[in-house]
Amino acid sequence: xxxxxxxxxxxxxxxxxxxxxxxxxxxxxxxxxxxxxxxxxxxxxxxxxxxxxxxxxxxxxxxxxxxxxxxxxxxxxxxxxxxxxxxxxxxxxxxxxxxxxxxxxxxxxxxxxxxxxxxxxxxxxxxxxxxxxxxxxxxxxxxxxxxxxxxxxxxxxxxxxxxxxxxxxxxxxxxxxxxxxxxxxxxxxxxxxxxxxxxxxxxxxxxxxxxxxxxxxxxxxxxxxxxxxxxxxxxxxxxxxxxxxxxxxxxxxxxxxxxxxxxxxxxxxxxxxxxxxxxxxxxxxxxxxxxxxxxxxxxxxxxxxxxxxxxxxxxxxxxxxxxxxxxxxxxxxxxxxxxxxxxxxxxxxxxxxxxxx
Amino acid sequence: xxxxxxxxxxxxxxxxxxxxxxxxxxxxxxxxxxxxxxxxxxxxxxxxxxxxxxxxxxxxxxxxxxxxxxxxxxxxxxxxxxxxxxxxxxxxxxxxxxxxxxxxxxxxxxxxxxxxxxxxxxxxxxxxxxxxxxxxxxxxxxxxxxxxxxxxxxxxxxxxxxxxxxxxxxxxxxxxxxxxxxxxxxxxxxxxxxxxxxxxxxxxxxxxxxxxxxxxxxxxxxxxxxxxxxxxxxxxxxxxxxxxxxxxxxxxxxxxxxxxxxxxxxxxxxxxxxxxxxxxxxxxxxxxxxxxxxxxxxxxxxxxxxxxxxxxxxxxxxxxxxxxxxxxxxxxxx
Numbered sequence: 001x002x003x004x005x006x007x008x009x010x011x012x013x014x015x016x017x018x019x020x021x022x023x024x025x026x027x028x029x030x031x032x033x034x035x036x037x038x039x040x041x042x043x044x045x046x047x048x049x050x051x052x053x054x055x056x057x058x059x060x061x062x063x064x065x066x067x068x069x070x071x072x073x074x075x076x077x078x079x080x081x082x083x084x085x086x087x088x089x090x091x092x093x094x095x096x097x098x099x100x101x102x103x104x105x106x107x108x109x110x111x112x113x114x115x116x117x118x119x120x121x122x123x124x125x126x127x128x129x130x131x132x133x134x135x136x137x138x139x140x141x142x143x144x145x146x147x148x149x150x151x152x153x154x155x156x157x158x159x160x161x162x163x164x165x166x167x168x169x170x171x172x173x174x175x176x177x178x179x180x181x182x183x184x185x186x187x188x189x190x191x192x193x194x195x196x197x198x199x200x201x202x203x204x205x206x207x208x209x210x211x212x213x214x215x216x217x218x219x220x221x222x223x224x225x226x227x228x229x230x231x232x233x234x235x236x237x238x239x240x241x242x243x244x245x246x247x248x249x250x251x252x253x254x255x256x257x258x259x260x261x262x263x264x265x266x267x268x269x270x271x272x273x274x275x276x277x278x279x280x281x282x283x284x285x286x287x288x289x290x291x292x293x294x295x296x297x298x299x300x301x302x303x304x305x306x307x308x309x310x311x312x313x314x315x316x317x318x319x320x321x322x323x324x325x326x327x328x329x330x331x332x333x334x335x336x337x338x339x340x341x342x343x344x345x346x347x348x349x350x351x352x353x354x355x356x357x
Numbered sequence: 358x359x360x361x362x363x364x365x366x367x368x369x370x371x372x373x374x375x376x377x378x379x380x381x382x383x384x385x386x387x388x389x390x391x392x393x394x395x396x397x398x399x400x401x402x403x404x405x406x407x408x409x410x411x412x413x414x415x416x417x418x419x420x421x422x423x424x425x426x427x428x429x430x431x432x433x434x435x436x437x438x439x440x441x442x443x444x445x446x447x448x449x450x451x452x453x454x455x456x457x458x459x460x461x462x463x464x465x466x467x468x469x470x471x472x473x474x475x476x477x478x479x480x481x482x483x484x485x486x487x488x489x490x491x492x493x494x495x496x497x498x499x500x501x502x503x504x505x506x507x508x509x510x511x512x513x514x515x516x517x518x519x520x521x522x523x524x525x526x527x528x529x530x531x532x533x534x535x536x537x538x539x540x541x542x543x544x545x546x547x548x549x550x551x552x553x554x555x556x557x558x559x560x561x562x563x564x565x566x567x568x569x570x571x572x573x574x575x576x577x578x579x580x581x582x583x584x585x586x587x588x589x590x591x592x593x594x595x596x597x598x599x600x601x602x603x604x605x606x607x608x609x610x611x612x613x614x615x616x617x618x619x620x621x622x623x624x625x626x627x628x629x630x631x632x633x634x635x636x637x638x639x640x641x642x643x644x645x646x647x648x649x650x651x652x653x654x655x656x657x658x659x660x661x662x663x664x665x666x667x668x669x670x671x672x673x674x675x676x677x678x679x680x681x682x683x684x685x686x687x688x689x690x691x
Contacts (some may be wrong), residue, residue: 052586072589079590085583089605102592146591 001186002063002153003028004049009058011044017210018044021058024205024215026154029184031177033201035194037233040207042190043158049188050079050156062153073102078147082159084139086131092142093127099150117149120179137168144179154186161196173199194234198222206230222280225344228351231278237307239278240318243348246273253277255313257292262340264356269345275354276346281307281319283342286326290335294318296328310334405666411659419655433472434656436465438482438647438664442474449475481635482643482661489639490668492554493622496561500618503562504569505611509599511570512577513585523571530567534627542631552633560628565618572617576610577603612679620669640665 004026011018019041026032034042047053049060051072060068067075078099086095093114100110118124121141131139140160147155160176161169177200180187191197197204198218206213206221206229213233214226225231225239232238244251244259246269251259259277261269269275286308294310297317306322320336328334345354361380370379377383411419413430436442445453453470456462462470469476510516511523541560542551550556580603588598604611630642644661647654 050590052589071594072586073592073594075590077590079587081583081587083581083583085581085587087584087587087602098588099591102597146587150591 001028001184003061004154004186004188005059005061005064006045006049007059007061009045009048009060010056011041011048011053012056017041019048020210022212024212026186026188028186031180031187031189031200031202033197033204034188034190034207035197035201035204035233036192036207036213038192041210042192042205042207045207046156046158046188046190049154050077051075052079076150076153078150078152078155080140080143080147080155080157080160082162084131084143084163086134086139086142086146088131090131091127092123092129092131092134095131095142096127096145096149099146103150113149114145117145120148121145121175136164137172140164140172141175144176148179148183154188155180157187157189159191160189162191162193169196176200195236198234206233208233223342224353225278226353228276228278228346231344231346231353235280237281237319239280239344240284241346242277242312242316242318244275244277246275251275251277253292253312254316255293257294257312259292259338259343262343265345265354269354274348276348278344278346279338279342281321283339284318284320284336285339286320286322286328286334286336288335290337292336292338293333294336296330296332296334298330299328308334310336408659408662411655412663414656416654416656431468432464433468434654434660436468436476437654437657438660439480440465440469440476441478441480442469443477444473445470445475482640482647485638485640485643486664488554488557488633488637489623489641489665492557492561492637492639493619496558496565496622497615497618499558499562500565500569501611501615503566504573504614504618505604505607507566507570508573508575509577509603511574513582523574526567526570528567529563534564534625538627538631541628545632552636552638554637556632557629557637557639560632561622561625564625564628565621568621569614569618572614573607573610576607576613580606609679612676616673616676619672623665623669 004024006022006024008021008023009019010021022045024032034045036042044053048055051067051070051074055068058068059066062075062077086092087098090098096114096117097110100113105113114127118127121144123138123141123145126134126138126142131142134142143160157176161172164172173196179185189197189200201218203215204218204221205215208229214221214230216224216226221230221234225234228241231241242253244253246252246261249261249266251261253259292312294312296308297311298309299322300307300309303324305324306326306328308320308322308328309317310320311317322328346352347354361382366379378387407424410426410428412434413432414425414428415431415433418425418428450470450473453462453466453475457467457470466476507526511519516522545551545556550559584602584606585598588602589595593601624641625639626641629639633639633642640661644658644665647657647661
């Protein structure tokens with residue numbers, strides 16, 4: 001397995017940037033997820049690593065070897081496509097054998113390797129079938145087998161679960177993660193599904209508008225988003241973001257609400273400064289003595305909890321997580337608190353997170 | 358009487374069909390439509406049928422009025438088509454009759470003998486059929502081969518002036534053959550391609566090429582690039598990828614292109630009439646000019662047309678599996 005290093009890698013189509021200069025080091029054995037909305041450059045980045053897309057500038061290093069201008073077939077990297085790309089005219093066995101045949105392996109070696117990989121993925125019974133007759137999950141397993149059988153330097157996966165049903169997606173998520181850990185395989189995984197990213201990644205690289213917004217562990221990007229984009233994009237729903245102004249040790253929020261600034265922040269925020277208060281739905285607690293007020297705009301049942309949409313004033317709706325079994329009628333006035341450890345502040349001008357001093 | 362909308366069909370519907378298609382009225386319309394289609398098909402087949410029976414009629418039956426549908430079939434037309442004959446002198450006729458009694462004459466020689474003739478050799482038509490096979494076969498192979506390569510390039514690569522090139526290729530097909538034959542004739546005569554196999558092969562190849570390129574480009578466009586990309590990262594070169602992944606998947610397209618090119622080259626009449634005389638003349642212009650000493654030999658013409666149809670029918674039947682599209686699709690979900 002290998003380390004992958006991207007040095008100031010960029011891609012332009014004409015004048016438009018698909019990926020702005022990007023630095024990224026992926027250590028050996030890491031499972032890294034490129035996450036972002038469609039058109040953010042994540043797939044382009046992945047394709048540049050594979051060699052299916054040329055770079056406009058910058059360098060790509062694989063195990064400290066410059067592979068920027070190497071043919072895709074010479075990079076020893078496996079690619080798993082969203083729509084599997086199983087060769088329809090070949091049987092499953094020949095699909096899996098295909099990359100080995102390219103290397104000119106002997107027949108008994110190929111048979112042995114296929115045997116190992118189909119056992120690993122439990123798809124022995126599919127070897128004789130044609131890809132067209134397989135279910136989505138099995139197609140993806142075969143595609144994984146084709147990637148694994150070569151024992152490549154790294155795996156690149158482009159939304160491999162995007163075409164599967166929700167149920168199967170969860171199963172395959174665990175399967176892929178299992179495999180990755182067992183093989184200690186350096187993996188770059190592209191998805192637009194933040195739940196998938198959180199569940200699978202050792203590290204998440206959040207991209208938007210051709211730029212890396214934040215790179216960090218799932219915990220970091222979830223609890224300490226670097227900017228408003230990450231705060232909104234991660235989580236379902238994203239972080240609550242409320243406009244406020246800081247004065248006299250408290251933040252004035254819409255609806256005549258005052259939020260007492262927790263310790264540790266005061267020095268990093270100037271007086272009378274406009275700021276954005278951010279908190280996650282689960283960091284707020286409905287509480288009869290709570291400092292903040294609002295009225296219930298809607299309430300969704302989520303099974304293990306209720307999601308309250310609370311209107312603070314005008315269009316300022318925040319999401320709060322309430323206990324299962326509680327009931328708040330639409331229009332009811334409620335009070336709530338925010339966990340002071342979990343509140344975050346953002347600069348409305350540059351949209352960056354403020355740090356505790 | 359209650360309406361269909363209230364009662365529904367009498368029997369449960371166990372097929373996938375729109376609600377209004379199962380009403381008695383719709384069913385009847387469907388049946389009428391089927392009858393009409395069969396009738397139209399039969400009407401279309403009448404000329405073919407007439408051709409078929411004419412090929413086996415005697416000279417007298419051919420011109421009978423009203424036309425005979427029931428008659429004694431004969432191979433006279435086929436003998437006329439494929440052989441040169443000479444009137445046998447009376448002495449020679451006796452000799453031949455003796456041979457016939459001994460069973461030493463084949464059926465064709467006997468037929469010739471019946472009208473007092475002796476077969477002296479193969480007719481020029483045999484050579485023209487061979488010309489047709491050579492010219493149509495080679496030009497089809499060439500235009501499909503070039504069309505596959507060019508179609509792939511146009512489908513996958515960004516070439517300078519790609520759209521203009523494609524339009525130019527198409528434009529070669531825009532003028533009707535009759536408009537370009539005269540200048541082509543002059544050019545061909547100048548460079549010595551007139552009445553040569555090479556000239557005809559080149560002409561048909563170029564004429565079919567635009568069609569082959571556009572058709573193959575369409576087929577390649579439908580093959581998702583992912584397959585090639587997968588093969589590239591699997592360790593194959595561009596050419597290997599083309600050979601192992603793209604070609605097998607475009608077989609149905611290649612088959613369809615082959616059939617269309619072959620039918621054109623095989624049937625082509627106007628160019629062949631103008632550009633050839635003896636050496637490279639193909640079958641189409643020679644069939645209608647088969648006028649014997651005693652008048653138009655309709656049986657020979659019909660036999661010639663019939664025989665001319667057969668290769669096309671065989672090819673279309675052999676490739677019909679590929680002509681039905683969608684063989685390779687389904688492994689990619691889109």
